[in-house]
Amino acid sequence: MSNSPNSSPSLHEVPILHVDLDAFFASVEILDDPSLVGRPVCVGGSAARGVIASASYEARRQGVTSAMPSVVARRLCPELIILPGRFERYEQYSHRFHSLVNDLTPEYEPLGLDEVFADLRSLRRLRIRPVEAAQQLRRRIREELFLECGVGLGRNKLFAKLASKRSKPRIVDHQLLEGPGVVWVSREMERNWLEEMPVRALWGVGPATAKKLQQLGLYWVRDLRGVDQASLARHVGSAMAATLASYARGEDDRPVDSRRELKSLGHDQTFATSLVGPGEVFAQCRHHAGVVARALRAQGRVARTLSVVLRFDDLTSLSRSQTLPFGVDDEAAICSLAQALAGSVDLSRPVRLLGLYASSFLARENNPVQLSFGVSVSSDVRDEAVEHSRERQMSSAALRDALDDIRQRYGANSVGVASDLYGDGLRIERQRGSHAFGPESPTTPAP
């Protein structure tokens, strides 16, 4: 890796840039609270089932890494400070980060809050060398956001990402070693890079795929070169086989896409103590429905498909979904569908995680039926409510049909859930017992 500045490559050679902020969440926390400087800081869940989302380099020196269970992290580093995370704050920093990249080129594609790919080809007329552009970007991120980052440059996303990984600081024997900050992979270097790379380093190869490849005797990227793609496909699927074959040749045709649209959104939560029984699960559905409904409205979208995911104490998961002929963004409607979907599975086992996801988006103005229900109607819908009373009747009927359909498919009545729609409100009752789990409190009588 001869990344000496005097052999700086051309834009033609390394048009793709990847930036990755160092220890992003933890760094923001330290910026906002200077008393944390020099201390081992993490962001993550501190409860029994929590994991580390981001670890400062001081924490990493003690062996703490992201995705590590917090229980383990604390054992490695008893003085570890685990903060709960303030995602609105990280989003503010992320927007400022994106706007610095945007000053370089509008052709960029965010990956999470703290990484960005950029296509530098539009800089051609400025006669700026890619390494120079990368160094400028790093300087601005440091001087204006007070954050550190690593930048990689390559022919495509594959090499840019591998390069940015090498640009970062490393921990060796509990000591922090500075990284080069900017790393590029020139055409001559590409083959050597791939030669020494384990398959696990490739994008899309996680623990499961790595294990399958290992069983086939494939440990290194170079091992993939001679493999017959059709026989590889029998083990890892045709799409993965094609991707691996391309990457092994250093080819990656994924474009930098600055116009990607959100395809799904949702909310899930792992509980320190598992939920027991339909009552607790349904109450949590209502909370999740509120989160998802607000997120949809913030996006100006309605969703036709809702999915519920349950994870049990043995870590097995199960999902149920339903696609409607119209979109919803209303808390009451989403809640009743979520409860019907959750109620269609056997809830006698404790539930460790409950997730609720929305997809198949429509723009609100393209929704064939405008849904609205009493308790959580947003103001703009309420203004239209009177003149759209007929549509509202339609939507109530359509929603009821959807709920009936769920019960018919899954035999939901057999697990003790029934529902009724009345007026503008919605209520779900358990057949056994008189508890109500609708939008009203359990003791509220029907109007």
Added chain:
DNA sequence: TCTGGGGTCCTAGGACCC
């Protein structure tokens, strides 16, 4: 040591239409 929460994409089977 025992695994979060935000997402994306792929696969496979079934239903339905032409």
Added chain:
DNA sequence: TCTGGGGTCCTAGGACCC
């Protein structure tokens, strides 16, 4: 009367990314 094949949508599960 018995049967095809392709396309699209939906559902469920799994793997992966940060």
